[in-house]
Amino acid sequence: MFSNETALRFLQYSEQKCADLLMQARWPGGFRCPGCGSTAHYRISGRRLPLFACASCRRQCSLISGTVMERSRVPLRKWFTAIALISSRPISAAALADQIRVTYKTAWLMLHKLRSAMSRHEELDRLTGLVRLQLGNAGPRPLPWVRNLSDREHPFVIGGSMEGGPDGHVLGIKLMQDTGGDTYQWKITPQGALRFIDKHVDRSRSAVDLRTDTLGRTRVFSLWKIAMDIGCGINSVHRGVGAKYRQAYLNEYAYRFNQSSRGQNAERHLLHLAAASGAPTRKQLRDRPVPGRPDWDTYRNTRRMIAELKALAARLLPQAS
Incomplete structure (x- = not known):
């Protein structure tokens, strides 16, 4: 376990530094196309987060596609902070929203997406x-x-x-x-x-x-x-x-x-789990049977x-x- 201040260190990180950490967690050996597995690619610039295009099958893949962060507009430094906090101790959506300055609904969805990654690991x-x-x-x-x-x-x-x-x-x-x-x-x-x-x-x-x-x-x-x-x-x-x-x-x-x-x-x-698997949407979470x-x-x-x-x-x- 580490202190709350240690977990909040990610809020001081730049998006580029967080993108580099996520890149290393998702593709330790460099980009690999999720479609054909090829490593040959080129990078499309001018976006907030890296976008890659496979040189073999032409498939485009962003850094967060296929991860728990997919379709999220929340900055990576806030995602990393949420990962650090929930991996250390239980935290409510209200507390997370206050810590990283997002709405309650956003914090609730972020935590449930991370729990889905934890659940998949525990079930396997x-x-x-x-x-x-x-x-x-x-x-x-x-x-x-x-x-x-x-x-x-x-x-x-x-x-x-x-x-x-x-x-x-x-x-x-x-x-x-x-x-x-x-x-x-x-x-x-x-x-x-x-x-x-x-x-x-x-x-x-x-x-x-x-x-x-x-x-x-x-x-x-x-x-x-x-x-x-x-x-x-x-x-x-x-x-x-x-x-x-x-x-x-x-x-x-x-x-x-x-x-x-x-x-x-x-x-x-947990960062590696979050980078290796997708997560349910808000609608899928709310449509779960009781x-x-x-x-x-x-x-x-x-x-x-x-x-x-x-x-x-x-x-x-x-x-x-």
């Missing part, structure tokens, strides 16, 4: 080694005697690659919001565990430990603590997040944790659910049963 990267799961919650904690789910509670499943004993050091995490049926009354359901494993675990290079206590809870304290920090962060920084975009915010938190855990420079890594919500009110046979989860745990990791 999978957990390996010894994997354990834990239930998390983004929302105010319920009273101890309340079993049902309030409208402001949003459970999610956190999985981690572990090192050490039953509650060892967490090497990397993945987060999956419950869109219906993945959790039930502070337990992960067998269906939720399988969906998480299929989506986020490399089965050929991992072993999944789903051991539970007598109440059917996984009880991995180190993962629970990370989940609590994430839930509190979402509540305090963003004042809650709607179901339509919640998974993107969870991916953002997972991305930051994983980059820090691996000792990688999250700012540089996912379902978990149902903790309808009665479910918890004894059968716990028995099924224990049977699944025995299949996945026989020595843990």
